[in-house]
Amino acid sequence: MTDFKTLIKTIVAPLVEYPEAIRIEKNETDRFYEFQLFVDSKDVGRVIGKQGHVAQAIRTIVYSVRVQGPKRVRLVINDSAK
DSSP: OOOHHHHHHHHHGGGOSOGGGOEEEEEEOSSEEEEEEEOOTTTHHHHHOGGGHHHHHHHHHHHTSOOSSSOEEEEEEOSSOO
């Protein structure tokens, strides 16, 4: 399977001011491979973009990667760093 964590980090790192704060967690359910993206609270706006255009572009790239089997990929951008 494609390394989605590396893919997401490669896309997001140039966009943010604090790339060391990027954290990605993977959760697997019956229907999805869900990746949760955490960035520094000051970088959330950069990742989401005006009217969500940047976030939608990131999701389009991530969702376009083929996955074996019936599961789909989902990217959740958390708007608060933990």
